[in-house]
Amino acid sequence: MYQEIILDHYKHPHGKGLTEPFDAEVHHVNPTCGDEITLRVKTSADGLIAISYDNQGCSISQASASIMFDQINGVTFAAGEQAVDHLVLMLQREVSPDEDILGDGIALEGVAQYPARVKCALLAWMAWKDAAIQASSKGEAK
Amino acid sequence: MYQEIILDHYKHPHGKGLTEPFDAEVHHVNPTCGDEITLRVKTSADGLIAISYDNQGCSISQASASIMFDQINGVTFAAGEQAVDHLVLMLQREVSPDEDILGDGIALEGVAQYPARVKCALLAWMAWKDAAIQASSKGEAK
Amino acid sequence: MAPLDVTAIKRDFPIFNRTVRDGRRLVYLDSGATSQKPVQVLDAEREFYEKHNAAVHRGAHQLAEEATDAFEHARLNIAGFIGAKADDLVFTKNATEAINLVAYSFLNATLKFSRGKDLPDGAERFVLAEGDEIVVSEMEHHANLIPWQELADKTGAVLRWIGLTDDGRLDESTYANVITNRTKIVSVTHQSNLLGSVTDLAPIVKAARAVGALVLLDACQSVPHMPVDVSELGVDFIAWSGHKMLGPLGIGCLWGKSEILAAMPPFITGGSMIETVHMESSTFALPPKRFEAGVPMAAQAVGLSAAVDYLNRIGMAAVAAHEHDLTQAVLRELAEIDGVRIIGPKDSTNRGSAISFVLDGLHPHDVGQILDENGVAVRVGHHCAWPVCRRYSVPATTRATFYIYNDMEDVQALADGIRSAKKFFGV
Amino acid sequence: MAPLDVTAIKRDFPIFNRTVRDGRRLVYLDSGATSQKPVQVLDAEREFYEKHNAAVHRGAHQLAEEATDAFEHARLNIAGFIGAKADDLVFTKNATEAINLVAYSFLNATLKFSRGKDLPDGAERFVLAEGDEIVVSEMEHHANLIPWQELADKTGAVLRWIGLTDDGRLDESTYANVITNRTKIVSVTHQSNLLGSVTDLAPIVKAARAVGALVLLDACQSVPHMPVDVSELGVDFIAWSGHKMLGPLGIGCLWGKSEILAAMPPFITGGSMIETVHMESSTFALPPKRFEAGVPMAAQAVGLSAAVDYLNRIGMAAVAAHEHDLTQAVLRELAEIDGVRIIGPKDSTNRGSAISFVLDGLHPHDVGQILDENGVAVRVGHHCAWPVCRRYSVPATTRATFYIYNDMEDVQALADGIRSAKKFFGV
Ligand SMILES: Cc1ncc(COP(=O)(O)O)c(C=O)c1O
């Protein structure tokens, strides 16, 4: 599970730190272990979603957030959602990892063997999905 | 358990039927099977307690009421209580039956082997004790 | 459908290796109270303890993962048995707790609402106003009566009930009267544990739906004995116990529609049902966890899952057909004994195998005792359905109930036992 | 006192025949969550099912009698283990239900009182007025916190709590402030499941008594680990779980003083807890039956009784002494590892064997994972005591807990595992 690449992301996370302005902010928690993430999104005129986040938690949850930032910061909702869905399926062992979609995220495949850690790997990505949906519904409301 | 003498009391119960006047009346129920007894007591000036009762239920509870009537109708509280206590101990197999105290009640000894029936055998006697105590506390209150 | 191979089935149940009352064959006719357990169920439970025991949903070590997997697989399997999704199945200690859980949802929603506290979306359906009505029937087991009496007592709601016909069925002619615009929930049995009658669901569900009431079905005597598919019942909840369907003691089930469970505030609270906890206040997990506070009965869930596998191998349609044959035989045999009066439907249509009767001139306790002495285990008393006894003016009944390990020989043993009781007491 | 023969004890626990994570020895340090079960307990439960299984307190046949005997004998034996009478011991599904039972007694008494409904004599003690106070501590397990939050939310009572000192103990200096004339119940843990600290009972009982409040003790982490005699504690209730003391899952216990239990209205209602039942209303049995609605977990009670026998053979003083030795050793070993910080008392006085720690620069999840890969099963997270983590400003801890089957080798395995986690992550 602890591949070199995961430990790298954990020790040197990408994109950590909250920025302004933002369209939506969410706070997600893993109730069994107290891992937390605050995540903000800002959608540009052409529909690309910028991410900022701050988090605390285990190596898997932190590395996964860093990988998420690399993969889906500044992409469209559709592209981001595709990545999240693929990650979920990979962690349920229902698809084999696709590097084009997940980038370094394919290194998280080993987490699937540890059900208690799957939530750690998903935390940031689920927060992104939640925030992105909130931002887009706000957009519509306007 | 079903000795001849018990079946006799069951088929030809002694003293069944409520009478007036009375000092106290109680109604006891065995919640698992619905056996019921209504029992009245009337204490005379010299402290002897007359019993009347009406009941419905199984052979054991009816026979036991009839035996109770034979044994403790018209005795003092102390004598009645001694009989009740002896019956309880016998049914818990803690004393061997004393015919002087229980009369035909010694035939109930076999009931001790059937814990679910012990309550049937005790129903009338417990009702008597309850009623006698109520009557005496009323007497004191006067 | 092939008839059950009762001889082979019996071999799976260790208890039939013993005898009762001085060497008599055990004729177990008390499965309505609790069923016997096959070795497959006992082995599954034991294997959990010997190989995978840990507190589920709590650890990150291998045993905890295996235990959690086993527990959640059991949930999926048991839910599948009634045509449900895993997430809509809540484990309780017995059916009684399951029904109380729903009754207390009303109480808790009502109290929190009146104090302006947080409630889940949709909880309005569980908020009672003074004079709102709760409907049960006169044939309910105490487990589906007293929780509602208590709810009424504590909220000012009114308990109403559907009466019974002389032949032991819900009196449908009274539905229109009893189920009104004030009715918030209708909670009835799927099969009476005393009378054996099976409820015709369509009319009662229709009446409840017409006034927007929720419907809870007490399925304690149906899920173990016949195919039950919640997607076809049209009700909002079903509650039943594991121990009456070959499963271990100490586990019951509540199934509810997803959106209805989601709308309910918690009942028993504590660990594992939370989202966040502060000293000041807490928020709660989604169902089913919201309703499963504390370390759950994982071994029992695994045992119950093995029971489901066992029943699936036989097939629930075959189980029902087998019991139907036995029911017909018992009704026929008992009709031939003078002085026997069946309390409940006298023919086998829409009827399960719980058969209650009284014997003229003899108290059920005495009938049961003589049967017991002949090795025939029946239940005597009011069977936790005292109002039914009152309705039919009997102090109690003798009840024989049948399951997959019973056969025609057992029916004969019952009839013979009743005859010897009559002879013994001279009635 | 002779030291425990851990090698012999281990042989009684089938789970130690297995290995974890590719053939490693199982070092089970998660007994605080649930203990492993000896073969004696598994055999007792199985024998009940194979020989005596029936619904207890319900039948008049031989199996029902035997089952009832076994169940009530178990009650007597388990009650004896804590110095209590059988009639004062209520079986629940777990400790969580036991604590909820008491919390709901307050709710139900309050509601019935306000509507003028029947209540048992003495129930006034359970009637809450707006502004009455409930006291817990900041070190409670969620099971002894959320039920009281909920009770306050539903009644207008106020929840107050005793704070903690920096070294992980109840802050006695605040008792006078927190426990007031409005306090109706003080509910605290006997031993913290996260910190390991053992409560000094005398001062808190004295403060509660002075204002006439009831006292409930969460004994989940004390009854399994030290001699507990309710006649000496001075409290009104204790609640604990069977599964943490070698017993089966699915059974918990509430002990209460006779006259206090007698004053409580029922919680979960249904069969077997009644005296008479009419459609309009019902009356209830005496304790403990009043609180045991539905078919109870008889097999689990029999299993728990065998667990009690097992512990009695070892002797609870010897169990406590053994754990004390291990605790000292762990504290000593961990003190030698750079970057380990104990959350809880750092010395072994008045302290049980639950040892929580954090490792600088490393999240507990990662520590637990490396330990798991070394075969060492610990728990990571907030251990259902989230406010304690907040109090000590840690997101979570790694927790090792010890029992009779653990020895110095296990302590060493823990220390080695922590060292390899440090090395692996380079902290
Ligand atoms: C101190 C304490 N209280 C309460 C509980 C709850 O016990 P259970 O989950 O068995 O109900 C536990 C254990 O989980 C505990 O350690």
Ligand SMILES: Cc1ncc(COP(=O)(O)O)c(C=O)c1O
């Ligand atoms: C129809 C019915 N409802 C409810 C119950 C209660 O089930 P349990 O006692 O397992 O909670 C029973 C059985 O006892 C039953 O037959």
